[in-house]
Amino acid sequence: MSCFSCFKSEKKTSSKRTESRQVTVVKTDRQYVPPLKNLERSKIRNPLILVFLCSTESNNTSSASPKNKSSSTSPKNKPSSQKAASAELTSGSSSVPKTAKAFSFRELATATKNFRSDCLLGEGGFGRVYKGQLENGQLVAVKQLDLNGFQGNREFLVEVLMLSLLHHPNLVSLVGYCADGDQRLLVYEYMALGSLADHLLDNTPDQVPLGWHIRMKIAHGTAKGLEYLHEKANPPVIYRDLKSPNILIDEDYNPKLSDFGLAKLGPVEGKTHISTRVMGTYGYCAPEYIRTGQLTVKTDVYSFGVFLLELITGRRAVDSSRPPNEQILVNWAKPMLRDRKRCHELVDPLLRGDYPEKDLGQALGVAAMCLQEEASVRPYMSDAVVALGFLAEVPAGYEKNPSTVPQKKQVEDPSLSSSAKQDKSTYDRQKAVAEAIEWGSLRQKQKAKSQGIVSEPKGNRL
Numbered sequence: 001m002s003c004f005s006c007f008k009s010e011k012k013t014s015s016k017r018t019e020s021r022q023v024t025v026v027k028t029d030r031q032y033v034p035p036l037k038n039l040e041r042s043k044i045r046n047p048l049i050l051v052f053l054c055s056t057e058s059n060n061t062s063s064a065s066p067k068n069k070s071s072s073t074s075p076k077n078k079p080s081s082q083k084a085a086s087a088e089l090t091s092g093s094s095s096v097p098k099t100a101k102a103f104s105f106r107e108l109a110t111a112t113k114n115f116r117s118d119c120l121l122g123e124g125g126f127g128r129v130y131k132g133q134l135e136n137g138q139l140v141a142v143k144q145l146d147l148n149g150f151q152g153n154r155e156f157l158v159e160v161l162m163l164s165l166l167h168h169p170n171l172v173s174l175v176g177y178c179a180d181g182d183q184r185l186l187v188y189e190y191m192a193l194g195s196l197a198d199h200l201l202d203n204t205p206d207q208v209p210l211g212w213h214i215r216m217k218i219a220h221g222t223a224k225g226l227e228y229l230h231e232k233a234n235p236p237v238i239y240r241d242l243k244s245p246n247i248l249i250d251e252d253y254n255p256k257l258s259d260f261g262l263a264k265l266g267p268v269e270g271k272t273h274i275s276t277r278v279m280g281t282y283g284y285c286a287p288e289y290i291r292t293g294q295l296t297v298k299t300d301v302y303s304f305g306v307f308l309l310e311l312i313t314g315r316r317a318v319d320s321s322r323p324p325n326e327q328i329l330v331n332w333a334k335p336m337l338r339d340r341k342r343c344h345e346l347v348d349p350l351l352r353g354d355y356p357e358k359d360l361g362q363a364l365g366v367a368a369m370c371l372q373e374e375a376s377v378r379p380y381m382s383d384a385v386v387a388l389g390f391l392a393e394v395p396a397g398y399e400k401n402p403s404t405v406p407q408k409k410q411v412e413d414p415s416l417s418s419s420a421k422q423d424k425s426t427y428d429r430q431k432a433v434a435e436a437i438e439w440g441s442l443r444q445k446q447k448a449k450s451q452g453i454v455s456e457p458k459g460n461r462l
Contacts, residue, residue, distance in 0.1 A: 100164040100174055100177055101175065101176030101177075101187075102178070102179070103176050103177065103185070103187060104178065104180055105181075105183045105185070107134075107178075108185055108187065110135075111133055111135075111140065111142065112130040112131070112132040113132075115130055119132065122194070122195070126143055126145060126146065126155065126156075126186075126259070126261065127143060127144045127145045128143070129141055129142065129143045129144075131190065134175075138175070138190075139190035140175050140187050140188060140190050141189070141190050142185055142186070142187050143185065143186040143187075143188065144185050153184060156177075156179075156186070156261070158260065158261055158263060159174075159259070159260045159263075160177045160186065162237070163260055166229070166233060166260075168224075168228040168232075169221075169224075169254070170221045170224045170225030170254070170255060170257060171256055171257050172189060172191070172248055172256040172257065172258040173188065173189040174186065174188060175187040191248040191249060191250050192251040193249045194249070195246070196247040196248070196249055197243075197244040197247075200215075200310065200311065200314060201244055201314070201316055209314075209348070209350035209351065210253075211351070211354070212351060212354065213392065215311040215312070216311075216359070216388060216391040216392040217253055217254075217255075218247070218249065218255045218311065219307075219311050219363075219391075220385065220388040220392040221254055221255040222242075222247055222257065222304070223385045223388050224385050225256065225257045226239060226242070226257070226300055226301075226381045227380075227381040227382050229257075229300075230266075230297040230300065230381050231381065231382055235265050235267075235268050236265075236266030237263050237264070237265060237266060238263065238266060238295055238297055238299060238300055239257060239260070239262075239263055240262040240263060240279065240280055240299065240300065241259060241261070241262040241263075241279075241280055241281065242257070242304060242307055243281050243284050243303070244307065244310055246258050246259045247307075262279055264276065264295060266297065273294040273295060273296045274294070274295040274296075275292075275293050275294055275295075278293050280303075281317070282318055283316075283317030283330075284302075284303040284306045284317055285299070286298065286299045286301075286303065286375065287373065296375060297381075298375040298376070298378045300381070301370050301378045301379065301380070301381060302370060302371060302375070302378065304370050304384065305366075305367045305368075305369075305370025305378075306330060306371070308366060308367040308370065309330065309333055309346075309371075310329065312346055312348065312360070312363060312364065312367065313333070313347070314348030314349070314351075315348075316329065317329045330371060333346055334371075337371075340361065343364055344357075344360070346364065359391050362387070362391060363388075363391055366379075366387050370384065
């Protein structure tokens with residue numbers, strides 16, 4: 001996007017990690033990587049590289065080594081990936097940071113009242129999640145691996161190591177894990193309001209719908225979590241499974257990314273992408289990732305665009321209960337994203353018109369930029385964080401009169417402190433960036449019209 005400077009189209013480092021979950025498989029050329037000896041592993045200083053190597057070894061032992069094929073299918077033997085997970089998570093393992101506590105199965109059974117049904121919080125691809133209380137009184141969420149399910153030990157190992165090494169206010173905190181025998185459990189901090197999907201997509205008639213500014217606050221916090229993974233973690237991490245059910249919210253509606261089983265480390269040594277099996281959730285995956293299996297941080301940016309559309313529309317990314325032309329959210333929304341006069345048709349009816357019209361245009365501008373067909377022109381998450389930071393703020397006077405939104409903040413008082421002036425400067429900068437995003441999106445449409453481009457570009461559909 002050369003039409004404005006806040007989004008730079010030059011290349012930036014991408015990302016790398018492991019694999020596994022829903023969606024169509026495109027290409028996979030996996031080579032056997034022999035496990036590292038203890039001496040070789042001790043020479044590696046970056047703990048995130050160790051995460052990748054550990055997960056690669058567990059993957060190789062379960063599927064890549066031809067010598068293990070017959071023995072791994074024997075019911076008498078524990079699966080080799082399970083052995084690898086147990087070995088990596090022993091108390092003496094140098095790969096597991098001390099911040100993650102190793103729990104016994106008995107401790108977690110006691111905390112969840114023997115996994116009673118009234119403690120059940122939900123169920124997903126990994127297994128069931130229970131509410132529990134530890135001996136010290138701390139409330140936790142305990143996720144138990146379904147031993148018969150598709151999700152396996154590799155994802156368990158990846159998540160334990162990832163969340164032990166990555167720390168940010170918008171990433172869920174890992175309290176500990178359990179790898180007793182065949183049991184695989186993850187222990188997280190307890191999030192009072194559960195997943196975003198419960199309040200946005202599965203809300204009941206007696207539930208109060210999420211307000212506009214709360215939705216933008218959730219979008220902003222989620223963007224900050226992704227920004228940390230892409231631009232502050234070293235090497236960068238590609239989340240690869242951004243969706244509403246994986247965003248947990250606390251009592252103040254602060255969002256946190258959870259479920260890191262599919263995360264991959266970013267490419268190193270000058271590589272621009274990772275070639276991997278296509279995994280994730282249908283409706284959120286970037287089109288170039290589905291076509292080629294090439295994974296970059298811009299893959300997550302596309303998923304964030306879908307996620308932002310969910311927040312604005314209150315619709316699922318894929319909803320088979322709707323008419324055929326409305327089942328895929330992105331395909332349904334694209335005509336309205338191109339026509340500014342139809343933007344209001346995208347808004348969740350549950351908001352009942354209670355939203356700032358200008359903010360809606362800017363939020364849709366961010367979503368449109370993230371959903372660009374060409375990955376290189378999508379913004380970086382740091383740009384989205386700046387733009388959404390403005391939209392997440394509740395302007396002065398908005399709550400008193402929801403039908404109107406002041407276009408500017410009140411005239412600056414000469415007695416304002418230097419910190420207040422700095423806050424106003426930050427607010428103005430964020431506002432300018434948000435307007436630049438909207439302007440850039442409109443400029444692209446005008447350019448396409450002037451060139452006589454009416455039809456949708458090839459490969460634009462998922």
